[in-house]
Amino acid sequence: MAKPHFLKHFLEPESVALVGISRRTGRGTFNIMESLMDYGYKGIIHPVNPNAKEILGAACLPDIDSLPVGVDLAVITTSRGLVPEIVRGCANRGVKGIIIVTEGFDEADERGKNLQKEIDEVAGKSDTRILGPNSIGVVNAFKSFSSSFLPLPKTPAPVALVSQSGGFFEGFPNCPFGKGIDLGNTGDIDFTDALACLKDDDDIGVIVLYAEEILRGREFVNTARQAVQKKPVLVIRGGRSVSGKKAAASHTGSMGGEEALYTAVFRKAGIYQVDSILDIGDFAKAFLHLPPFTGNRVGIVTPTGGGGIISLDAIEHFGFSPSALSTEMTDNFDGLFQPWITIKNPVDILSSAMTHGFKNVYQKVLEAFFRDDGTDVIFAVCGSFTLKTIKRMAIKYPAKPVVSWVVGADQVDIAEKAEKFDFNPYYPSPDSALRALKGVRRYYLARERLLLE
């Protein structure tokens, strides 16, 4: 049996000490104990504060020495000068993991850098592992645990974030995170540690990194390659621009590095680098819903000619091509189209639908693509009312991926109408859909490459 990874103490602690927790509670106080209880945590909480008898109904401990031995996790929010001594105390009491939320270390002034050195020394000498400093810590919606002082979504989504910023714990568009680890200044615990944990985590199907700086390059690549063989790893780089890189130095003390180097590292590891946080939700939706595929021949069904054309433009742009229609396939359409129409891919169903019924024609063309050996992926241009038909087909032919572009202005209305048909992923534009498909295809190609190497 695999040895449990040390990050288990952070993500699923049975007991947690909150060191430096304030007596002030309520709106605007950012009290971690209060937000933890609101989040639904069921484990043991030890507030540590020499000036309080109890906080939110729990007896306060006056100092670290009063902690029971072997607490899973301590979360430190004191002023920075007190942190090294508390860390030493925690290590002495056999605390398994420490999150240092406090700021003002490597990312700040000389005094901060010296304080961080003291902390690093403790980490080097004890079995206690340290996340941060300057970290919001962790969130785990699967176990209702979070050290965040801000309220977070409670969605146990199969997507994990490893980040150098806790601000992203709130999720990227259409992409809540079921688990999150904020590395902060990346002292003791780094990206490699987080990947080593999440690669074996069955709750998680997609891993997302927000990275300003990657340390331990070789170990990172090795661990990432193991992870990518099991599930996709995506990265959004922060600090790619001149001013962004400079800002990263004062955000997490990151030194940045050459962009070309990062690109090479990610490529070698099979990690998919995205340009926008929007791409991450788009990718995750496709990956989590679609069967595996590596082919690039796309069958397109559309009720709008122009929609078919800009779909083709996106299909080519993202490395796909329209599948060639076999005679066998077009023979299925006998009598559906006007005799002077040459049936081509994209199959424009509008005029046929006006005579033979929209749903009837749409389904016939869709099914022909599902049954066609020359088509690897189906791209369905449609309105939200057609998602039901597409879902039924996707269930009937589970081995072939289908994605939709739902045409229309009111995407909020579309999302609401489409909610129950969100089995087959749908997108607001052909480029969002094809960008996601490209990412998924690249993942399966990268995985094949890694398995062969």
Added chain:
Amino acid sequence: MAKPHFLKHFLEPESVALVGISRRTGRGTFNIMESLMDYGYKGIIHPVNPNAKEILGAACLPDIDSLPVGVDLAVITTSRGLVPEIVRGCANRGVKGIIIVTEGFDEADERGKNLQKEIDEVAGKSDTRILGPNSIGVVNAFKSFSSSFLPLPKTPAPVALVSQSGGFFEGFPNCPFGKGIDLGNTGDIDFTDALACLKDDDDIGVIVLYAEEILRGREFVNTARQAVQKKPVLVIRGGRSVSGKKAAASHTGSMGGEEALYTAVFRKAGIYQVDSILDIGDFAKAFLHLPPFTGNRVGIVTPTGGGGIISLDAIEHFGFSPSALSTEMTDNFDGLFQPWITIKNPVDILSSAMTHGFKNVYQKVLEAFFRDDGTDVIFAVCGSFTLKTIKRMAIKYPAKPVVSWVVGADQVDIAEKAEKFDFNPYYPSPDSALRALKGVRRYYLARERLLLE
């Protein structure tokens, strides 16, 4: 006084003849008369059908010769073989405009091409103007008129679409169209005619083109330049890829053309070419809400360090740069930040907000940027609850543009919460926001250039 443009007969007809209208009504029949009445049209409708006495309560005319003289508009939906004769009849009865919905002309076979020639001859010889064939026609939400057989949004949005595909009448994401003109096969009426009409239309603040092929290049550029001096013109090109170009030929009979040529034409005209339909709604939102600007120095306020860094990356990528903070400005923040923090742009307010209150700090930093002469544009990273504060500031300082990136996973929830604060445009990611800002800035720069030339 300016002479009313001939497209007025299409967009605001007082009377309309529906030629070839079916007796069949109800779901799935795509009856234009029914959808026109549902759309709320208040003008006179003359159904023309030799086999019906009345349709939907209106007396049917047996043929074109029975039409009163001088009807504004005729919409033809008969089989293609009948179209040339009907067009001749309409011209004889002094019909001012004709929409040919019927397909199967230049975009189809030899017979279709010959039929289109016959139509073109009538257009050449009479004052009757013809839209199409193979056109869904027009939509005008301001006058509740549409020739579309599909139900359309009734939003009188100040954005007009001129398209070679009626499928886009439903709108692009977050961008309904208040007026739309489908050129279809672009016979008699083309992009130049449409621009000449819409440039003087006070209902319309932004013009969007979906173009597979632009004819009359010189006239197009001249008219577009006049339009761009009044309002932005955006274009999405269809048929940029090899397969897309081929498909365009059978969609609207378009011959396509070299991409570099189109780029040059659009640049000369001051037209902004976008890559994605998503960009159009993003642009329109920024343009319609923001005061004019041409500077590129951005002030950034953020409650998340990582959010500030990826914002900087987007800011540089889209040709902007972070504004330098003056001493005068940072002096405003005395006592708000820890002494060991060097205040930089982006201004990361999180730790200060935890001590001094979120709203208080956010507003102070925001206002400092509004008052700062070295800042041209403000970029506000926030949650949806902060949009209210930003709106208040935007109203107080109306001369300086501010846009927001609302951080979070549930964009539907954000849209619902933000609805009443949608005064200052907000976006789901820094790149969407900055791409839109770049477009708006380029518009004002292009307009200045055109006014000088």
